[in-house]
Amino acid sequence: MCTPVLLVFFILNGILGQAQNEDLVISWEQKLKLDEFRKIMEPNLPHDYMKKDIYLVKWLKARNFDIPAATKMLQENLRWRQETKMDTIFNEDWSETNTQYRFALDGCDRHGTPVFIIFVGEWDMRKAVLAGQSDKMRRYLDKCFEEVATVLRNMQENGSNATRASLMLDAASLSISLQFCPGCIPLYLYLVQTWGTHYPNLFNLGVVINSPDFLVPIWTNLIKPFSPSEIQKIVDIYGRKKSVWRDALATKYGIDWTTLSHEMGGDGPDPVDANDLRKAGYQYECSSS
Structure with missing residues (x-):
């Protein structure tokens, strides 16, 4: 017997107003992966903006919501930002x-x-x-x-x-x-x-x-x-x-x-x-x- 699947979409937090593009909408399964990804990465994120859904989901999308791959990608990026002093580049x-x-x-x-x-x-x-x-x-x-x-x-x-x-x-x-x-x-x-x-x-x-x-x-x-x-x-x-x-x-x-x-x-x-x-x-x- 086939069980019907209800696809639920969530508007990501951190953006005001009504969602108008695919970056702002994710499925229930993707929401669960986003929550798991946040638990893994949040202790290592140095800025508040990095802890927002809209920032984190970019890395998941870049790796097709493969959590280990997205984790590696973001961790490497954080190291790069620290090594190259990206936080002070505007100075x-x-x-x-x-x-x-x-x-x-x-x-x-x-x-x-x-x-x-x-x-x-x-x-x-x-x-x-x-x-x-x-x-x-x-x-x-x-x-x-x-x-x-x-x-x-x-x-x-x-x-x-x-x-x-x-x-x-x-x-x-x-x-x-x-x-x-x-x-x-x-x-x-x-x-x-x-x-x-x-x-x-x-x-x-x-x-x-x-x-x-x-x-x-x-x-x-x-x-x-x-x-x-x-x-x-x-x-x-x-x-x-x-x-x-x-x-x-x-x-x-x-x-x-x-x-x-x-x-x-x-x-x-x-x-x-x-x-x-x-x-x-x-x-x-x-x-x-």
Whole structure:
């Protein structure tokens, strides 16, 4: 005799308002695993935000709710954060790097998800490598992801349902000589690896726009095979035909390009760069318009 199964869903604690995405809803079985995961990890979590459901469930989702695998992943991340002093990374002087390697917040999509942009086409990776600053660039990438996570936490504290951000990489002006020198490729590999390993489920998507033709084989053959599976699934690359990627932003990703900044071809306000985000204490509110 078959026993009917009642699937019960729970809205995760720690987010105000009504749940609007799958990150906020889990099944009864997943709730039990979340409770068990918390009992294992809570004594080792140094910050209150790490003890919230919405933080813990990201690690479980990254390992398909395999508790031992998620435990190992989070424990390794805690060690990494301690070894690299991630809790004080914002205290370091990033003003010059923020200006030379632009990273900005360019509004929100129609679901209230913040949209971050890396102007990767402007990033002179070759200059950083030749100046012996590869390690600093790796730390800068970690800093950028930490900023996204901090903005999201602050939005949640202020009542937003945003649990992930959207990431766009503007590849306009990208060149092999400046961005893809032999010493540059490891930096891009680090970008996708630290994203997937240390900041799982941080982004809904990673869309590369204005890409030159040579970028596709570089991504396909040199970067994608070494990227975490989560990253491989959500990264899409579009060429320099604006009508194509603009249509994709609107129809596939829910991002109305007309509301983006003038720099991105829209009618919205200027993007908030990393220096201004820092001055604002990483507080951001999506426009209601």
